[in-house]
Every structure is written in C-alpha cells, then in structure tokens.
Amino acid sequence: MEPLSATGRVILGMIRIGRRTGYDIKAAVDRSTRFFWAASYGQIYPELKRLEERGLVESAASPDGGRRRTEYSLTKAGEAALHGWLTSSEELVYELRDEGLLKFFFADALSPEEAVTLLRATRAHHEEVVQRLRAIEPVARAKHDEQGFRFPYLTLLGGIELHEFLGGWCRRMESEITKERTP
Amino acid sequence: MEPLSATGRVILGMIRIGRRTGYDIKAAVDRSTRFFWAASYGQIYPELKRLEERGLVESAASPDGGRRRTEYSLTKAGEAALHGWLTSSEELVYELRDEGLLKFFFADALSPEEAVTLLRATRAHHEEVVQRLRAIEPVARAKHDEQGFRFPYLTLLGGIELHEFLGGWCRRMESEITKERTP
C-alpha cells in the first residue's frame, strides 16, 4: 500500500490522541506540531476524505441538534498504518528553511553593525518562540499528568531547549563580531 | 519593487561570493546552504532569467572555445537588492519539517523499545550530518583564511553545533526512556 502523505501522518497521529474533527486537528497542529510539521485546511479536509477512501479512518456525522461536524476515528487498518509509519526505517524527512541563517551566511556583504542588527532580529525571533512555548507548557504538563501522554510534553520541552540554543548561538555570534571591532 | 523570491535570495548571495553559472550556484548550494535553504535546477535557471529581466543580474556567454556557459554577475541594482534584503526588517522565514520529531511527538503509541529505536535512528541522522559538515570544515576554513569570507565558515560551525545538540537531545531522551523501564 501507498505510504502516508505528509499531512496524512499528522492527521492519523492527531486522531489517535483524541482529535475528532478537521477543525480540531488543525487547532491541535497549530498549538503543537506547527513548529516542526505544519498543515492547513486546504490539506486537511481533502486528506481526511482520501484517508477514509483508503479505509484508514471512519467518519460519523454528529447525531444531535448541535453544530454540523464530522467526527473521525481510526480503523484497525488506520492504527496499523500509523504504527507502521512510526516504526518504519525509511529515511526521515528533515527540511529546514531558516532565513536568519541564510542572511548570516551572506553577512560578509554587511558592516559589523548591520550584522549585529541581523543577529539581534534572529535572536528576537527565537526568544519569542521560547516565550510562546513556555506559555503552553503548563497546559501541556496538565495533559501529561491527567491523560498520560508523555511524548507531546517531552517534545515541547525539546522545542524550548532548541530555540534557547539557537538564541544563545545568536548571542555568541553577536559578541564574536562586536569584540573584533574594538581591539 | 517586488521582494526577492526564496531562490532569488540565495542566487544573488551566491553570485556575490563568486559563483558565476547556474550549475556553479547549484553546486555551492548543495555544499553549503542546503541544510537550511535548498534550491534545485528547476528553480535556479528560470529564476536567473527573471532576475536578468528585472535588471538585477547581467549575463555574458563564455567567449572562448570552452564549454557553453552563461556567466552571471550582479548589477548595481542587484547589489542594492541583495543589501536591501539582508538589512530588511521583514519577518524572517523559519520553517522546519522534522519527521523524527513528529514521530517522537506521537511515540505514546509505541513500546519503550520502539521509541528507543526511533530515537537512535533520529540520532544517527544528526550524527551523519555532523560528519558530513566536519568533512567540509577544512575546505571552508581554507576559504575563510584565503578569500576573507568569514560568515560561511561561522555558519558551518553553527550547523555542526546545532546537529550535535540535536543528537545529544536524542541521546538524553533515550536514557530518559530506558531508565523508566528498570526501576
């Protein structure tokens, strides 16, 4: 059978941890995996239909007089596909597009002052991400304690560490460049 | 005027540091920025033509009897566009797609053994990148010393540190998971 598409992977995983509708999956992605695996409505809704055609998820229209919603759940085949992907030894996708680093790479075209300004902007970005992640941390810890999901919480802590590392690297480069100018 | 496209940015920067042909630009990208800003022939050649139409680069067919090649150089406007982008305060693009992290996020669906296997595979990937970058390091240092470009070299060192950090995080997570199983 065909491997899961990029969006299919995050959808199956999100359904497994209790997200039921396309809207809910999108909101969960934006809160959690967005920093390393994004997905938009334009991908999610069509992909849900394809996954249903392939028999990996089942849909049920919400019964009562509430809002119209289509709730999805994993089939046996869907659980197997998710587990198969999680344990497969295929080469792992790793793609980064980091404009701060690219500008830094070309910073020989800049004055030291301009290079420092660039680094400060890059660092500001990483510090913002750290703040946003720290803000989610208590919610994630609560879910960790109450619902027994450990790995989303560990991932969040890893994200905080990563962006702290990147911000720290910017700071080190700032002083590296600054010190050269006052010998 | 329109902002530079993603590929336009790396092309102008690469021409400035002495890459002259589309082929040469592609090779330089693959050697250096690929880990944080990739580009393929399918983007590079058409984009070079667009940049020339916009007056940011100039082309010259190679004169002598050698291989057919089109050599590009920056115009005044091109230098200004490059500098304008490098110093612009537009929000910096930062996009990551990390399948190892995504799998880790969903690893509550795995046994501890499977989770450790996943982490080892992720770590192996980061260690490979570190090795490849270390292999380039002497070449990059030579360029740094001879041609006076500092920032590509600093970027390389940063990349090594980053992937060492990521590999180290994997290792810490491995022992975190392992220790829980033998109390």
Place this chain on the structure above:
DNA sequence: GAAGGCATGTAAATCGTTACATGATTTA
C-alpha cells in the same frame, strides 16, 4: 443582536522537486 469561535470546504495560485533530454569537455 453582535461578536467570536466552531465547523467545513474549495479554487486559484504558487512553489518546489523529480525526471528527463541534450551535449560538450576533461580525465582516467
């Protein structure tokens, strides 16, 4: 009764990769 959040979906446009086609020159 207005605003905001819940909810589903599509169309168009853009972006990017991959694979292919072509051919010259250099090196082993």
Place this chain on the structure above:
DNA sequence: TAAATCATGTAACGATTTACATGCCTTC
C-alpha cells in the same frame, strides 16, 4: 575511449498556502 563532470534547460507532477464562501451556535 569510457566515465565523470560541466552545463543548460523543461515538463509534469505533487505539495502547500491563501483567500474566499458559508453558516451555525454560544456568549456578552
């Protein structure tokens, strides 16, 4: 002389984003 490398380019496909359209329900 065969293989590797230099060199340019396009077509097809797939992935993704953005913007738009629609409407219900809950809360203020």
